[in-house]
Amino acid sequence: MKIALLGYGKMGKTIEKIAIERGHTIVLKVDKDDTNYDVSQADVAIDFSIPAAAVNNITNCFNANVPVVSGTTGWLDHYEAMVSLCKDKKGGFIYASNYSLGVNLFFEINKKLAKMMSPVEGYDVSMEEIHHTEKLDAPSGTAITLAEGIIENTNKNNWKLDNGNLDTIRITAKRIDKVPGTHTVTYSSKVDDIEIKHTAHNRSGFALGAVIAAEWLKGKSGVFSMKDVLGL
Known part of the structure; x- marks a missing residue:
């Protein structure tokens, strides 16, 4: 080809x-x-x-x-x-x-977890993404795709960078040298956290x-x- x-x-x-x-x-x-x-x-x-x-x-x-x-x-x-x-x-x-094949599987796991968490009271969802310092956009496209998967399956209706509330997913974006990409989705309550994470080791x-x-x-x-x- x-x-x-x-x-x-x-x-x-x-x-x-x-x-x-x-x-x-x-x-x-x-x-x-x-x-x-x-x-x-x-x-x-x-x-x-x-x-x-x-x-x-x-x-x-x-x-x-x-x-x-x-x-x-x-x-x-x-x-x-x-x-x-x-x-x-x-x-x-x-x-x-x-x-990444692993990230695309992660997208589907994220949607499934969001659907499971939606009827459960007491949890709020947030997200963190970490990339290398040369990445030009924030949050990452991957983080936005994850947020959209959550929005499709919960009562959240938007995402915001470094800010969030009952209707909005807070996304924290960090830029650290030589990090290919790490994405973490966290559901937090007063008694525990549930977390899924994908870490890329290289490009x-x-x-x-x-x-x-x-x-x-x-x-x-x-x-x-x-x-x-x-x-x-």
Whole structure:
């Protein structure tokens, strides 16, 4: 499979290594400041760029009839516009806030726990996420996805960074050097705490999941998620 890498930072380089190990060829590498490039030679594109470049990258893929897997966060104000463009162009699109296979299982555990906790009185839910100091957005896209899973299954109706109340999930975001990503969801009461946690040890899990998603998306049209890729 011929892959275009849109974004060639640390994640892009890790994706390149794993893709080559799995027998694929990297035909294009686009750095964060590159805007003039031809993606049409690729079978599929993987976008791990920056928020300011993501919409342009995804648009270029749809216009070139190249399916795209996007893992860039911080641009989701434009998500519905990209979904609409994908459908207009009959393109293929997967967006995920996190491609780690373990995190996507964690998302489902989070929803299940939220549903179980919803009728139980006396517990409040909060969240903490920790990432490396180079991460540009806060809270992380993964934390937002976790919060949305809780909102779907409880009486919480929103999330706020560093603040919360009876209707709102408090998310604390910390930036610590060389931390790939840790997410903790805590239900606290006066008598005990219930906690679920996912800790990434390195970037390889995110990169592997993105390559697996690209393998799955090749030749398909439509808007999909990692739940489709994993059959969850």
